[in-house]
Amino acid sequence: xxxxxxxxxxxxxxxxxxxxxxxxxxxxxxxxxxxxxxxxxxxxxxxxxxxxxxxxxxxxxxxxxxxxxxxxxxxxxxxxxxxxxxxxxxxxxxxxxxxxxxxxxxxxxxxxxxxxxxxxxxxxxxxxxxxxxxxxxxxxxxxxxxxxxxxxxxxxxxxxxxxxxxxxxxxxxxxxxxxxxxxxxxxxxxxxxxxxxxxxxxxxxxxxxxxxxxxxxxxxxxxxxxxxxxxxxxxxxxxxxxxxxxxxxxxxxxxxxxxxxxxxxxxxxxxxxxxxxxxxxxxxxxxxxxxxxxxxxxxxxxxxxxxxxxxxxxxxxxxxxxxxxxxxxxxxxxxxxxxxxxxxxxxxxxxxxxxxxxxxxxxxxxxxxxxxxxxxxxxxxxxxxxxxxxxxxxxxxxxxxxxxxxxxxxxxxxxxxxxxxxxxxxxxxxxxxxxxxxxxxxxxx
Amino acid sequence: xxxxxxxxxxxxxxxxxxxxxxxxxxxxxxxxxxxxxxxxxxxxxxxxxxxxxxxxxxxxxxxxxxxxxxxxxxxxxxxxxxxxxxxxxxxxxxxxxxxxxxxxxxxxxxxxxxxxxxxxxxxxxxxxxxxxxxxxxxxxxxxxxxxxxxxxxxxxxxxxxxxxxxxxxxxxxxxxxxxxxxxxxxxxxxxxxxxxxxxxxxxxxxxxxxxxxxxxxxxxxxxxxxxxxxxxxxxxxxxxxxxxxxxxxxxxxxxxxxxxxxxxxxxxxxxxxxxxxxxxxxxxxxxxxxxxxxxxxxxxxxxxxxxxxxxx
Numbered sequence: 001x002x003x004x005x006x007x008x009x010x011x012x013x014x015x016x017x018x019x020x021x022x023x024x025x026x027x028x029x030x031x032x033x034x035x036x037x038x039x040x041x042x043x044x045x046x047x048x049x050x051x052x053x054x055x056x057x058x059x060x061x062x063x064x065x066x067x068x069x070x071x072x073x074x075x076x077x078x079x080x081x082x083x084x085x086x087x088x089x090x091x092x093x094x095x096x097x098x099x100x101x102x103x104x105x106x107x108x109x110x111x112x113x114x115x116x117x118x119x120x121x122x123x124x125x126x127x128x129x130x131x132x133x134x135x136x137x138x139x140x141x142x143x144x145x146x147x148x149x150x151x152x153x154x155x156x157x158x159x160x161x162x163x164x165x166x167x168x169x170x171x172x173x174x175x176x177x178x179x180x181x182x183x184x185x186x187x188x189x190x191x192x193x194x195x196x197x198x199x200x201x202x203x204x205x206x207x208x209x210x211x212x213x214x215x216x217x218x219x220x221x222x223x224x225x226x227x228x229x230x231x232x233x234x235x236x237x238x239x240x241x242x243x244x245x246x247x248x249x250x251x252x253x254x255x256x257x258x259x260x261x262x263x264x265x266x267x268x269x270x271x272x273x274x275x276x277x278x279x280x281x282x283x284x285x286x287x288x289x290x291x292x293x294x295x296x297x298x299x300x301x302x303x304x305x306x307x308x309x310x311x312x313x314x315x316x317x318x319x320x321x322x323x324x325x326x327x328x329x330x331x332x333x334x335x336x337x338x339x340x341x342x343x344x345x346x347x348x349x350x351x352x353x354x355x356x357x358x359x360x361x362x363x364x365x366x367x368x369x370x371x372x373x374x375x376x377x378x379x380x381x382x383x384x385x386x387x388x389x390x391x392x393x394x395x396x397x398x399x400x401x402x403x404x405x406x407x408x409x410x411x412x413x414x415x416x417x418x419x420x421x422x423x424x425x426x427x428x429x430x431x432x433x434x435x436x437x438x439x440x441x442x443x444x445x
Numbered sequence: 446x447x448x449x450x451x452x453x454x455x456x457x458x459x460x461x462x463x464x465x466x467x468x469x470x471x472x473x474x475x476x477x478x479x480x481x482x483x484x485x486x487x488x489x490x491x492x493x494x495x496x497x498x499x500x501x502x503x504x505x506x507x508x509x510x511x512x513x514x515x516x517x518x519x520x521x522x523x524x525x526x527x528x529x530x531x532x533x534x535x536x537x538x539x540x541x542x543x544x545x546x547x548x549x550x551x552x553x554x555x556x557x558x559x560x561x562x563x564x565x566x567x568x569x570x571x572x573x574x575x576x577x578x579x580x581x582x583x584x585x586x587x588x589x590x591x592x593x594x595x596x597x598x599x600x601x602x603x604x605x606x607x608x609x610x611x612x613x614x615x616x617x618x619x620x621x622x623x624x625x626x627x628x629x630x631x632x633x634x635x636x637x638x639x640x641x642x643x644x645x646x647x648x649x650x651x652x653x654x655x656x657x658x659x660x661x662x663x664x665x666x667x668x669x670x671x672x673x674x675x676x677x678x679x680x681x682x683x684x685x686x687x688x689x690x691x692x693x694x695x696x697x698x699x700x701x702x703x704x705x706x707x708x709x710x711x712x713x714x715x716x717x718x719x720x721x722x723x724x725x726x727x728x729x730x731x732x733x734x735x736x737x738x739x740x741x742x743x744x745x746x747x748x749x750x751x752x753x754x755x756x757x
Contacts, residue, residue: 201645201646204615204644204645205644205650207561207580207581207582207584207618208561208562208581208582209582210645278566279562279565280562280566321538324540325539325566326558326560326562327561327562327566328560329560
């Protein structure tokens with residue numbers, strides 16, 4: 001053992017850390033799992049040196065704040081171990097997990113179970129999100145104080161909306177005591193009905209029952225109004241409709257504490273894809289549904305102009321048998337952790353929509369700030385959670401090769417530019433992408 | 446375009462996948478098939494030794510019987526499976542049911558299912574040719590083909606015909622298949638129904654969409670009435686069937702504004718007094734029973750073109 005401590009220096013690579021105002025070539029020294037120093041030409045002392053390949057970019061660890069880990073209760077779809085490994089392979093050092101497990105994460109004991117399993121797995125950090133109501137049934141509020149103390153970072157009844165305006169009002173008020181946001185799955189149940197695809201020309205001709213964009217925006221408008229009167233923080237999950245983008249923009253302009261997130265499939269795909277091949281590909285069925293081009297462009301515009309705060313994947317694993325059904329009967333949702341970075345780099349950064357720095361805000365700084373969790377920046381003394389990107393590396397998505405327990409992705413065979421090269425959690429290089437040239441350098445030999 | 450001599454796909458999933466020359470081919474073949482039904486011995490050996498499975502997941506009398514008769518007249522070996530409700534009640538998925546059938550090496554599987562896209566799912570699993578006998582609210586291609594055969598018989602052409610389709614447009618697979626077929630063949634389609642039952646995207650297909658039955662029927666050569674189901678009241682689509690009939694029901698008075706030799710069609714089963722007045726259904730305009738007869742001929746043509754190729 002040549003080194004006195006487990007110290008190494010990422011030398012000479014580009015570092016993009018918008019919260020720290022940093023975009024340039026810096027050395028990062030990592031020691032005992034923490035960031036020990038960051039600067040130009042750091043002394044190497046006895047540290048191991050990792051020469052960062054030209055073109056690679058180190059960023060604060062990416063955080064996906066909308067992930068369904070499925071454990072407890074639906075381990076045939078995903079477990080905390082497989083889901084957090086999928087996160088690491090996708091470049092995420094942290095994930096926030098949704099409470100719609102079985103049982104629902106509506107008590108501290110479930111929260112503690114999740115955290116215990118996450119620690120045992122030792123992959124991405126896990127930040128549980130608690131339910132707003134017991135069983136997410138919309139009747140009685142959960143013990144948010146207890147859940148917060150156990151480690152919950154936000155509350156939601158995701159999978160469905162908070163059932164009534166009154167419950168949302170109370171939840172915003174009550175959660176406000178702990179200064180945590182309510183995350184809302186915006187959907188008016190009566191307008192959604194038994195819809196399975198975006199209400200538009202495509203669904204009409206395919207004979208699929210529609211879910212109109214207004215089903216989402218009308219609920220967002222309710223919640224934004226309630227956040228306004230309560231002073232609470234509302235976060236609109238997986239926004240998909242142009243009307244919702246407008247409602248969020250309006251709310252922000254009047255000073256309401258509203259934020260929103262968009263999933264990669266909603267800025268890369270539209271309902272037109274439902275017609276591809278034999279049609280009715282159930283890996284294109286998710287809720288909210290793929291909408292039409294005007295909606296996709298509204299998401300792109302929100303990402304460009306800053307109205308969208310966060311990109312999250314809504315990673316929703318389902319077993320192949322569950323998806324191999326009639327479109328009507330298949331469950332909603334697709335996996336997203338491992339395709340997010342290539343889709344964002346290719347369709348947003350290389351396409352000229354946003355800068356790399358803005359992408360780091362969307363995938364790291366902003367979710368960390370919103371949930372008030374560590375990370376989102378590379379800070380001396382803080383745990384060394386870093387993502388190394390290879391923005392020019394070619395990627396061909398192979399859904400069969402996803403490490404998630406489920407392979408329900410519509411992006412099979414997509415050719416994209418931009419990959420995760422390495423994922424570092426607490427100073428440990430958990431993943432070096434074997435498909436990216438020179439990424440192996442990050443692994444200690 | 447040169448005339449088609451065979452279908453390009455080994456499946457009939459919908460009218461959407463057919464080119465105009467393939468539609469002509471099916472209709473021309475159906476004319477020949479129709480002659481068989483006039484013989485004393487109504488049977489030809491075109492599908493002898495071929496196996497056809499009729500897989501019906503949804504209640505159907507006329508379509509199922511029509512397919513069965515078509516298969517028998519072509520000498521196919523047939524198996525019929527009618528699953529009350531759906532396979533889900535038995536715990537077996539559609540994909541597994543299909544694989545089980547596939548193991549018996551059928552040449553064609555005729556499927557009727559309540560979920561749109563079910564035949565498309567089967568087509569990705571099965572080696573057999575798939576014939577869509579109605580999938581959810583998506584398509585019912587053989588219905589549109591038999592309707593087209595009936596119109597062509599009565600009017601001598603499809604191009605330029607003014608066709609009014611009236612009723613529950615939103616939930617109708619008959620509408621979708623007919624709109625696709627008629628617009629491909631150059632007919633002028635007017636679609637009429639209550640505003641709550643009009644699907645998006647019809648206009649983009651070149652259809653004139655209206656909520657006035659009088660506007661739809663005016664000068665029409667063909668009026669096609671669609672079934673309105675009682676359960677539509679529960680989804681807040683309609684206040685009552687009584688009001689529906691007063692606004693959208695086809696009566697002899699309304700037909701007076703149609704073209705002088707207008708024909709009236711209905712895919713069945715009819716709700717007399719809801720979408721159609723009995724005086725119209727039983728009147729001189731009605732070609733509803735011609736449609737039934739043509740259904741057998743069109744289905745014979747489709748089965749023959751998909752599975753009878755090598756016998757000639």
